[in-house]
Amino acid sequence: GAVVSQHPSRVICKSGTSVKIECRSLDFQATTMFWYRQFPKQSLMLMATSNEGSKATYEQGVEKDKFLINHASLTLSTLTVTSAHPEDSSFYICSATQPIAGREQYFGPGTRLTVT
């Protein structure tokens, strides 16, 4: 089956710094990737949809200048949390889908971000 990886799996950063999370589709080309955030004991919340070669579409309430998304190739999307604060500490999960209508999404293993 299709595999999506994320790097790093865990990251601790200091308040005010930026951190980049990578999402890769390992064995398929993903024209669309998605970024989710999950707080403890809560469900996944869609943050943004990332299309290869174009600007990401952000969900309402998600600051585009704080969560920078780049989808430069068909196998790589990155999420940069800029000027991180403790409230940005969360589990960030990406997913990717093949360019076939109705195809299921394949999720990465997630990145645990802790901002101190």
Add this chain to the structure above:
Amino acid sequence: DAKTTQPPSMDCAEGRAANLPCNHSTISGNEYVYWYRQIHSQGPQYIIHGLKNNETNEMASLIITEDRKSSTLILPHATLRDTAVYYCIVRSYNNNDMRFGAGTRLTVKP
């Protein structure tokens, strides 16, 4: 996309079938039912999806009622490793994004 309603939690004995219900009474004709699960601190895992016919794969069976307003995910022989949060999601065929509800926390007990 149509909203879904799932019980917040369920228990199941190891080796028995786990039947997880999902209500999606506002589903429209071009919307599919997808099931994912999330084991603690991992990314969601695809299980199965269907439109109107019952579906079966190596992981589970999906039973969709004739009026398509509800469905049931069946894990035929639950194991302790099936303990997870199970999400039922309704999504139109041409819409790629997946929006998660609260899901059902299934606990398989020995």
